[in-house]
Each structure stands twice: as structure tokens, then as C-alpha cells.
Amino acid sequence: MKDIISSGLAELGLAGRVPEAAPEQLAEYGRLMLEKNQVMNLTAIREEDGVARLHMLDSAALLNWGDFEGKTLLDVGTGAGLPGLPLKILVPSLQVTLLDSLNKRVDWLNEVCAQLGLEGIQAVHARAEEQALVKGWRDGFDIVTARAVAELRLLCELCLPFVKVGGVFLAMKSVDSQEELDQAAHCIKMLGGRVEPVMDYPVPGAGVTHRLIPIRKVAPTLKGYPRRWAKIQKNPL
Ligand SMILES: C[S@@+](CC[C@H](N)C(=O)[O-])C[C@H]1O[C@@H](n2cnc3c(N)ncnc32)[C@H](O)[C@@H]1O
Numbered sequence: 035m036k037d038i039i040s041s042g043l044a045e046l047g048l049a050g051r052v053p054e055a056a057p058e059q060l061a062e063y064g065r066l067m068l069e070k071n072q073v074m075n076l077t078a079i080r081e082e083d084g085v086a087r088l089h090m091l092d093s094a095a096l097l098n099w100g101d102f103e104g105k106t107l108l109d110v111g112t113g114a115g116l117p118g119l120p121l122k123i124l125v126p127s128l129q130v131t132l133l134d135s136l137n138k139r140v141d142w143l144n145e146v147c148a149q150l151g152l153e154g155i156q157a158v159h160a161r162a163e164e165q166a167l168v169k170g171w172r173d174g175f176d177i178v179t180a181r182a183v184a185e186l187r188l189l190c191e192l193c194l195p196f197v198k199v200g201g202v203f204l205a206m207k208s209v210d211s212q213e214e215l216d217q218a219a220h221c222i223k224m225l226g227g228r229v230e231p232v233m234d235y236p237v238p239g240a241g242v243t244h245r246l247i248p249i250r251k252v253a254p255t256l257k258g259y260p261r262r263w264a265k266i267q268k269n270p271l
Contacts, residue, residue, distance in 0.1 A: 035061035035086045042091040042238035046098060052124045059123045059150055060090045066146050067114050074138060076114040087240040093117030094124055095235045096179070096204060099246055103127050105176035110162045110193050111135075111183030115143050117206065118179060122155045131175075132157040133165060163260040166195040173198050173254055181206035186218040187270045190249065191260045194225040197251040203227065205247040209234055215247060221271035226253030 040057040043049050064085040071077055079085050093116055096102075102125045109118030112132040122130040132155070134140050143157035158165070165171050178193045178201070186205060193203045207214065215229070222229060230248040237244055260266060 035064050035082045035090075038083060038086040038239065039090050042087060043094060045238040046091065046095055046235075048094060048097055048124070051097070052094075053126060056123050060120055061086070063115070063119060063123065063146060063150060064090060066149065070142055074142065076139065076142075084240075087237055088242075089114075089116055090120050091240070092181075092206075092237050092244060093120035095237065095244070096121065096206075096246060097124060098235065099204065099233050099248065100202075102177065105129070106174070107131070107177040107179065108133060108171075108175040108196050110178060110180045110189075110196070112143070112157070113139060113182070115146065115157075117181055119143070119146070119152075119155070121179075122152055123150070126154070128154070130155040133160060133162060135159070135161045161263065162192040162196075163263050163266065166192070166255075166260050171196060173251075176201045178203045179206065180204075185270075186211065186214040186247070187221045188266050190218055190221050190225055190227065191266050191271060194222070194227050194249065194251060195255040195260050197227075199226070199251050199254055201251050202230070203249040203251065205249065207245045207247055209243050209245045211245055211247065222249055224256070224271055225259060226251055226255055228252045 036057045039060050104127045106129045108131045112134050118130050118132045137159045140157045140159040147155050175196050178196045227249040233246040
């Protein structure tokens with residue numbers, strides 16, 4: 035896995051911009067993920083090659099969007115830690131919070147972070163729409179990420195409330211997401227967001243192109259948002 039990750043990072047133009055130990059640490063994280071996946075549902079990808087490319091390199095590609103150094107980052111619906119954990123390995127100065135509503139994944143993530151010797155990262159068990167109401171969390175992060183959690187309209191209500199004014203929500207989507215983005219226009223405006231130019235990127239060696247949709251927070255979140263999950267789903271903004 036280490037070699038695939040090293041050459042993929044080079045293809046992404048990131049070699050020399052990330053710590054020397056990062057490919058080995060990412061490979062170790064990938065091995066721990068596959069090992070645990072035999073007893074806990076963490077990922078649908080079961081081969082090392084796929085984990086290296088579609089998890090590690092897909093996450094790493096975000097670094098070509100902008101500067102992550104010294105920022106605070108919240109990864110909503112992190113699951114097995116994606117993309118937040120690889121980003122922490124690649125940018126050690128990043129302060130990372132991994133958030134998920136499934137406690138056993140969160141416990142595993144805290145174990146993995148300790149095993150990898152990572153500091154400045156924590157995994158928290160909570161539902162996003164509830165945690166976003168907590169002081170210090172609301173309007174509290176420079177960067178919020180989410181991949182494979184929900185349709186963009188719903189996802190924006192879960193994620194934008196956590197972003198500081200001036201910060202950004204990075205939604206990881208497929209290149210077929212234009213319709214989702216169009217449908218989310220009203221929701222994004224209501225929640226104080228403004229869409230910035232998308233970034234399409236090929237995932238090295240995976241034969242797919244993915245899309246990053248950056249949504250800048252330009253105004254604080256209105257009182258009353260996010261709503262309860264049942265309401266968000268039943269009546270999307
Ligand atoms: C399909 S997984 C994706 C995991 C990871 N982001 C990835 O790209 O592999 C979606 C995750 O979002 C979590 N999730 C769904 N709704 C959530 C919510 N409202 N608050 C926090 N976590 C949520 C689920 O528990 C699950 O782990």
C-alpha cells in the first residue's frame with residue numbers, strides 16, 4: 035500500500051509537501067482498517083489497492099484545493115475516518131475533530147489515532163444536527179468536510195452551521211452532482227453559504243474523477259438551524 039500511496043501523492047503533486055513518514059502511516063491506517071473490517075462494518079472496499087486509492091489518495095487530493103496548515107477541521111459523518119484522518123497525517127498542524135453518530139466506529143477511531151501516535155485529533159460520538167447547537171461547535175471550525183453522508187441539500191444543513199464565518203465547507207461529491215448542487219442553492223443561501231468554483235480531480239490509478247464543492251460561509255447560521263433530522267429529511271430547505 036505504501037508504494038501506491040507514495041506514487042499517487044507524487045501524481046497529485048504533493049510529494050515533498052507532506053511529511054516523509056506520511057505514506058507509511060497512511061498504509062498502516064489502511065491495514066488497521068481492513069483488519070477491523072472483518073469484524074466491524076467500516077468500508078465496502080476490501081482490497082489494499084482500493085483502500086490506498088479510493089480512501090487515502092481521494093482524501094489527499096483535497097490538499098490541492100487550498101491551505102490547511104494550522105486550521106481547525108471537523109469531519110462530519112467520518113465513518114472509518116475519511117477524509118479527516120488522512121488529512122491529519124498529511125498536515126500534522128491541522129487540528130482535527132472526527133464526528134460520527136455510530137459509537138463503535140468512534141471508539142475504534144480513537145484507538146487508531148493512539149496507535150498511530152497522532153496528537154491534535156479526537157473522535158466524538160454525536161449526531162451532527164444536535165452537536166451543531168452546542169456552544170463552541172456552532173460557527174466554530176475553519177474547515178468542515180463530508181464525504182458520502184447525505185444528499186447536498188440535507189448535508190448543508192448538517193455541516194454549514196459548524197463553519198466559522200469566513201471558513202469553508204468542503205463537500206466531496208461525484209462529477210454527476212450538478213443537479214444536487216442546483217437543488218441545494220436555496221438551502222446554501224439560507225444558511226449563509228456561497229458556492230465557490232468546484233475542483234474536479236482524477237483519483238490516481240482509480241480511473242474515476244471526483245468533485246470537491248467548496249461552500250464559503252459568508253454569514254452566521256440563522257437561529258433554529260439545523261433542525262431535527264426528521265424535519266431536515268421530510269422538508270429539505
Ligand atoms: C457512508 S458512511 C461514510 C463515511 C466516510 N465519510 C467515508 O467517506 O467513507 C456515512 C457515515 O455518516 C454517519 N452519519 C450519518 N448521519 C449522521 C449524522 N446526522 N451525524 C453524524 N454522523 C452521521 C454514519 O454513522 C456513517 O458512519
